[in-house]
Amino acid sequence: MSEFKVTIRPRDNNIHVLELKGYLDAHTTPVLEDAFQQMLNEKKYRLIVNCRELTYISSAGLGVFMAFIEDVRANTGDIKLSDMTPKVFNIFDLLGFPMLYDIVPAEEEAAHKFGNNA
Amino acid sequence: MRLKKVLLLSGALILSVAVFFLNAATKNIDLETSFLQHLRTLCTVLSFVALTAYLQIVKRERPRGIVQGIGSIAVVTGGFLAIYLIISLLPLKGFETRDLTLFPRDYQTIFFSSVFSIVAGLFAVTSLLFIKDLVLYKRKKTTFRNFVLLIIAILTAAASQLFSKPLQESVASGIFIGIAVLLIVMNSFRLAWIAYLPRKEKIYALLYSLLSFFGFLVILIIFSQEAGGAEKGIHYYSAALYTFVQLTTIFGAVYFGMSFISTLFHLPTAEAFDRKQTEISSLHNLSRLITQVFDLKDLAETATKMTTEVVQATSVWLEIIPTEGSFHKSGVMSRRNIGQEEIDAILTGDRLSVRSIVCESRKVLMIDDVGSDKRTRHLPRMKKAGSLLIVPLLSHQQVIGILYATKEIEYGFDQDDVDILSGFADQVAIAIENARLIERSFEKERLQRELMLAQEMQKRLLPQDLPVFATVDMKAVSSPALEVGGDYYDYVHINDRLVGVVVGDVSGKGVGAAFYMAEVKGIFQSLAKIFPSPKEFMINANEALVSSIDKRSFISLIYATIDTVSGELVVARAGHCPMLYVTETSTEYIRPQGLGLGMKTGGIFSGTIEEKKITMKSGDVCVFYTDGVTESRSTEGEEFGYERLLDVVVANRHRGAEEIKEAIIQTVWQYTDAQGYHDDLTIFVIKWR
Numbered sequence: 046m047s048e049f050k051v052t053i054r055p056r057d058n059n060i061h062v063l064e065l066k067g068y069l070d071a072h073t074t075p076v077l078e079d080a081f082q083q084m085l086n087e088k089k090y091r092l093i094v095n096c097r098e099l100t101y102i103s104s105a106g107l108g109v110f111m112a113f114i115e116d117v118r119a120n121t122g123d124i125k126l127s128d129m130t131p132k133v134f135n136i137f138d139l140l141g142f143p144m145l146y147d148i149v150p151a152e153e154e155a156a157h158k159f160g161n162n163a
Numbered sequence: 164m165r166l167k168k169v170l171l172l173s174g175a176l177i178l179s180v181a182v183f184f185l186n187a188a189t190k191n192i193d194l195e196t197s198f199l200q201h202l203r204t205l206c207t208v209l210s211f212v213a214l215t216a217y218l219q220i221v222k223r224e225r226p227r228g229i230v231q232g233i234g235s236i237a238v239v240t241g242g243f244l245a246i247y248l249i250i251s252l253l254p255l256k257g258f259e260t261r262d263l264t265l266f267p268r269d270y271q272t273i274f275f276s277s278v279f280s281i282v283a284g285l286f287a288v289t290s291l292l293f294i295k296d297l298v299l300y301k302r303k304k305t306t307f308r309n310f311v312l313l314i315i316a317i318l319t320a321a322a323s324q325l326f327s328k329p330l331q332e333s334v335a336s337g338i339f340i341g342i343a344v345l346l347i348v349m350n351s352f353r354l355a356w357i358a359y360l361p362r363k364e365k366i367y368a369l370l371y372s373l374l375s376f377f378g379f380l381v382i383l384i385i386f387s388q389e390a391g392g393a394e395k396g397i398h399y400y401s402a403a404l405y406t407f408v409q410l411t412t413i414f415g416a417v418y419f420g421m422s423f424i425s426t427l428f429h430l431p432t433a434e435a436f437d438r439k440q441t442e443i444s445s446l447h448n449l450s451r452l453i454t455q456v457f458d459l460k461d462l463a464e465t466a467t468k469m470t471t472e473v474v475q476a477t478s479v480w481l482e483i484i485p486t487e488g489s490f491h492k493s494g495v496m497s498r499r500n501i502g503q504e505e506i507d508a509i510l511t512g513d514r515l516s517v518r519s520i521v522c523e524s525r526k527v528l529m530i531d532d533v534g535s536d537k538r539t540r541h542l543p544r545m546k547k548a549g550s551l552l553i554v555p556l557l558s559h560q561q562v563i564g565i566l567y568a569t570k571e572i573e574y575g576f577d578q579d580d581v582d583i584l585s586g587f588a589d590q591v592a593i594a595i596e597n598a599r600l601i602e603r604s605f606e607k608e609r610l611q612r613e614l615m616l617a618q619e620m621q622k623r624l625l626p627q628d629l630p631v632f633a634t635v636d637m638k639a640v641s642s643p644a645l646e647v648g649g650d651y652y653d654y655v656h657i658n659d660r661l662v663g664v665v666v667g668d669v670s671g672k673g674v675g676a677a678f679y680m681a682e683v684k685g686i687f688q689s690l691a692k693i694f695p696s697p698k699e700f701m702i703n704a705n706e707a708l709v710s711s712i713d714k715r716s717f718i719s720l721i722y723a724t725i726d727t728v729s730g731e732l733v734v735a736r737a738g739h740c741p742m743l744y745v746t747e748t749s750t751e752y753i754r755p756q757g758l759g760l761g762m763k764t765g766g767i768f769s770g771t772i773e774e775k776k777i778t779m780k781s782g783d784v785c786v787f788y789t790d791g792v793t794e795s796r797s798t799e800g801e802e803f804g805y806e807r808l809l810d811v812v813v814a815n816r817h818r819g820a821e822e823i824k825e826a827i828i829q830t831v832w833q834y835t836d837a838q839g840y841h842d843d844l845t846i847f848v849i850k851w852r
Contacts (some may be wrong), residue, residue: 067197071672104668104671104717104719111762132802139780139790141771144756144767
């Protein structure tokens with residue numbers, strides 16, 4: 046079975062980075078859900094999802110972002126996505142995610158977009 | 164068998180009568196070693212052989228238990244003594260002794276001597292037969308040998324007197340008698356039957372042994388009295404018989420003396436032995452139940468009933484703790500002689516309760532004195548619970564239930580009870596696990612049937628046949644990954660010229676996706692005719708869906724209207740895979756912008772949606788599909804992708820829609836190495852003729 050892992054890494058300006066690794070499908074979404082839920086519980090709303098090592102995402106995986114984005118934005122935060130491989134970007138792009146989410150090539154850029162007002 | 168019995172009995176009778184007449188005829192003659200004396204001896208021996216054979220048959224026909232057997236011996240000795248008493252009260256003249264030989268004074272003496280001798284013989288043989296059963300109980304190899312040796316010794320001792328005068332004593336017979344007595348003592352240690360008797364039967368055995376012992380003892384005393392009358396009759400009748408009866412009586416006296424003492428010493432442990440017996444039979448019953456009882460409630464009832472029996476508890480109850488995914492409720496499944504309120508009272512105190520101690524330690528908890536033990540002294544005083552024994556039921560290191568037993572008295576349970584109930588609990592745990600597995604497999608079967616039904620229903624939601632046009636050739640296929648899926652394709656006649664075709668994919672798989680798929684079908688069929696523009700259709704479909712769909716689910720859709728006369732195709736895409744468009748000169752994935760359905764409401768969604776327009780010419784092919792096609796994986800984990808899809812369509816462009824569709828499926832199938840599709844998979848091919 047394919048593995049999936051989320052690593053949470055704090056950054057400057059009260060930003061937290063979720064590093065995704067592996068294959069995100071219906072079986073592994075609970076891992077990502079738990080990570081987002083943990084962030085919400087800790088009232089951390091400035092989130093960057095680094096997809097550098099994400100090899101695949103299914104529709105169920107995409108659903109996780111949709112489940113949490115409203116709560117995050119309601120608290121003046123955001124979920125920004127970065128470092129996607131072209132294949133993974135294509136999946137996000139097909140569904141129109143770039144029209145709803147900030148998807149940027151590099152994590153630094155996403156952090157910059159959050160600005161300094163923590 | 165009946166004939167044999169009659170023959171043996173009548174044979175014995177005739178021989179005895181013959182002996183009587185011989186005796187009568189030679190009343191005053193010393194036969195010495197004449198022919199008549201040998202004839203008399205032969206007749207006597209034969210008559211007893213016949214009698215022994217007869218008694219053996221009769222006894223075998225009516226088998227008795229151990230205690231009954233001892234009882235029978237007591238009755239036989241009693242009967243023999245009674246007959247002895249009667250005969251000795253008769254006014255008989257007795258015998259005259261001359262030259263070690265007895266001469267009866269009258270014919271009555273001869274008659275009653277014969278009768279008494281036969282009765283004595285009967286008594287001896289019957290006693291031996293019954294004692295044989297006792298000695299050979301749970302026999303070992305040596306047991307049987309020793310017993311046979313004893314019988315041989317007794318018979319040899321008797322036989323050595325066959326040819327001597329009634330009162331003559333020989334050294335040889337003295338030696339044989341000595342050997343026989345030695346063997347009697349040896350055989351008298353064979354008392355294996357005592358241990359296996361229940362307590363109540365032991366008491367009877369004790370009583371009967373005592374009676375038999377005294378019976379034999381009295382007979383022995385009578386026999387050894389020189390002055391006695393009746394025993395002289397036996398001497399007169401046959402000196403061998405006298406020795407035989409005497410040795411048998413010694414055997415009886417010694418054996419039952421031993422058995423009386425031994426039984427007496429066994430009595431104190433009889434209760435423990437009984438309990439072991441109950442325990443074994445309870446465990447055995449339970450093992451049997453495991454294969455028979457599938458109902459958890461019945462099982463719990465049996466377990467508490469047996470626990471009560473085995474440890475003689477005042478009250479017992481069994482609590483079942485459901486495992487994850489179980490259909491059972493937690494709680495007391497069965498209780499005996501205790502109310503729910505009393506149980507609740509004993510188990511109060513959340514984290515500190517005896518229940519949680521057992522749950523955490525997963526070990527047996529024994530509380531000797533509920534009133535003073537620090538773990539239970541906070542509990543309200545209860546008459547029923549002086550001491551408490553709590554045993555966890557473990558399955559795969561998980562506590563799946565708890566068995567509780569109480570006794571009124573303090574220190575009511577001992578280590579034996581702990582051992583018994585632990586073994587018992589293991590059995591119950593297995594039984595519960597079994598019952599659960601069976602229930603689960605029933606439930607699984609039921610769900611499987613439901614799913615098959617859902618599959619049938621869903622198949623009917625897809626069009627059975629696509630319409631046939633002179634200009635457009637359309638073919639489609641859909642195959643769910645599981646029993647039901649979220650893929651969808653359909654068509655609608657908008658007007659004479661326009662036909663609408665749609666392919667969609669609900670996020671996720673299985674039953675949840677299938678429900679949304681059914682909803683999409685309803686929306687498509689109603690809205691497509693009202694909104695001929697694909698963009699308008701998408702916006703309205705989104706409005707209809709967004710309110711009813713879960714916020715983490717969405718539906719991707721690609722929808723096109725085709726003018727079957729002009730070849731104009733207008734396509735809109737809502738988050739779905741792009742349309743593959745292959746002409747003679749070009750290949751292209753047409754990808755108008757558009758969010759998936761159900762992700763955003765009104766304004767944002769309609770702002771994202773686009774339409775693209777192409778005009779199909781003869782030989783052009785359009786392919787709609789779901790990501791099950793492009794995301795199919797090879798054994799190496801590589802995706803099928805857009806390039807391979809494009810290649811296979813280009814290669815088969817000149818063929819009909821059906822062949823193109825089959826070619827795509829075959830290629831995907833080969834690519835995945837027939838390990839089955841990972842996702843729902845749908846293909847819709849449109850070919851302009």
